[in-house]
Amino acid sequence: MKSSSKKLTVVLGPTAVGKTAYAIRLAKEIGSPIVNCDSRQIYKEFKIGTAVPSDEELAEVRHYLVRTHSISEHYTAGMFELEALALLDELFKTHDRIVMCGGSGLYIDALCNGLDDFPKADLQLRDSLSERLKNEGLESLVLQLKEIDPESFDSIDLTNPQRVIRALEVTLQTGRKYSDWKTGDGGMPVKRRRFEIEKIGLNMDRDRLYNRINQRVDMMMEAGLLDEVRSLDHLRYVNGELKSDLLHMPALRTVGYRELFDYIDGKYDLATAVDLIKRNTRHYAKRQLTWWRRNKSIKWICL
Numbered sequence: 001m002k003s004s005s006k007k008l009t010v011v012l013g014p015t016a017v018g019k020t021a022y023a024i025r026l027a028k029e030i031g032s033p034i035v036n037c038d039s040r041q042i043y044k045e046f047k048i049g050t051a052v053p054s055d056e057e058l059a060e061v062r063h064y065l066v067r068t069h070s071i072s073e074h075y076t077a078g079m080f081e082l083e084a085l086a087l088l089d090e091l092f093k094t095h096d097r098i099v100m101c102g103g104s105g106l107y108i109d110a111l112c113n114g115l116d117d118f119p120k121a122d123l124q125l126r127d128s129l130s131e132r133l134k135n136e137g138l139e140s141l142v143l144q145l146k147e148i149d150p151e152s153f154d155s156i157d158l159t160n161p162q163r164v165i166r167a168l169e170v171t172l173q174t175g176r177k178y179s180d181w182k183t184g185d186g187g188m189p190v191k192r193r194r195f196e197i198e199k200i201g202l203n204m205d206r207d208r209l210y211n212r213i214n215q216r217v218d219m220m221m222e223a224g225l226l227d228e229v230r231s232l233d234h235l236r237y238v239n240g241e242l243k244s245d246l247l248h249m250p251a252l253r254t255v256g257y258r259e260l261f262d263y264i265d266g267k268y269d270l271a272t273a274v275d276l277i278k279r280n281t282r283h284y285a286k287r288q289l290t291w292w293r294r295n296k297s298i299k300w301i302c303l
Contacts, residue, residue: 006092006195010037010108011101012292013202014285016212018303020053022202023101024061030097033062035084037102037111040254042080043071045232048225049256051216064091071251072235081110085193092195105155105291112199114191122173129165141168148172151179155291157284159258162250201298203289210282217278220256226270229260236261255280 009032011023027034036042040050044067053063064087069075084100091098102108109115133141141164146153152167167178174181203209235249252258256277263273292298 005096007097008088008195008197009097009099010112010197010199011099011202012103012108012199012298014209014288015051015103015281016216016285017202017204017209019101019103019202020051020057023099024057027061027099030099032095032097032099033064033091035087035091035098035100036063036065037084037100037104037107039077039104039107040251041066041102042069042075043067043251044069045071046251046254048220048223048228049254071249077106077110078115080107081115084111088195103288105288112193112197122169125173126165126169129168133161133165138164141165144168149177149179151177155179155287157287159280160250160253199295199298201292201300202303203300204303209285213281213285214278217256217274217281221274225256226260229257230264232257233261233264255284
C-alpha cells in the first residue's frame, strides 16, 4: 500500500460540535465508510448518553466500531490501535479514502501515531497508587498530578481514576512527564503508517458550543437517558458490593452516566444531576481542545 494512494481523513473536535453530520457528508461525497474513534461509542451498552449516530445516520453510511464491545471487557487505546489498523488494512483494499470520526484524543493519537513507546507498567507503583486512591481519595492524586505534570492535569479526564493513576505512574516511574510521552510530541518519533493522514478539526464560538451542549443534554434526558443509566446500575456491583471507585469498569465513570448514578444513590436531586452533566460536558469539551492544542497538523474549520 503506497502512502500516496491511500488517505485517512480524521474528523475530530469537541463534543456536540457536529462531527457526525460533517463526517457523513464527507463520507457520502467521497464514497467512504466511517470508522468510529470515540472511546465510548464503541460500547454496546451505551447509546443515548454517548450520542451514538442515530439509526437513520447509520443507514446513510456504513459505520465500523460502533457499539461493538461490552463495557465489561478490558479495552484500551492500544487495543484500539491494533483493531483499527487491521480494519483499515481491509477497507483500503476497496477504498482509496476512509473517513474516521470521533473526539477521543488518546484513541486518535494511538491510531495515527502509535502508543506502544510508553514504558511497561510498574505494577508495584500502580498498586501503591491504587491503595492511595482507596485511602485518600481521587483528589489527593489529582493534586499531585497538577504539581508534577500540569499539562496532563489540563488535558486528561480528572474524574477517571484509571487515567489519573496511569499519568502519575508513568511520570513517577520514568522521571519524565506523562504528557511528554505522547508519541509525536516532546520529541517522540511518530510511527509510520502505510497511508496518508489528514486531520480536520471542527470548532465554533464557545458560547454557541456550550449552548449546543446544554440543549443536547436536555434532548438526551427526554430520549430516556435516565432509564438507560438505570439499566446499567447492576454493573456497579462486584460480589454484591457497590464499588465507588469503579476501577473494575471505568467506562461507567463516563459523563452523563456517573452523575445519574449519583442521583440514583441519593447524593442529589435530578435537576442538580442534569446541571452537573451539562457542566462536566462543557469541561470535557475544553479538555478535548486542550489535548489538540499542540498538534500543528490539524486543519481547523470554524462552523
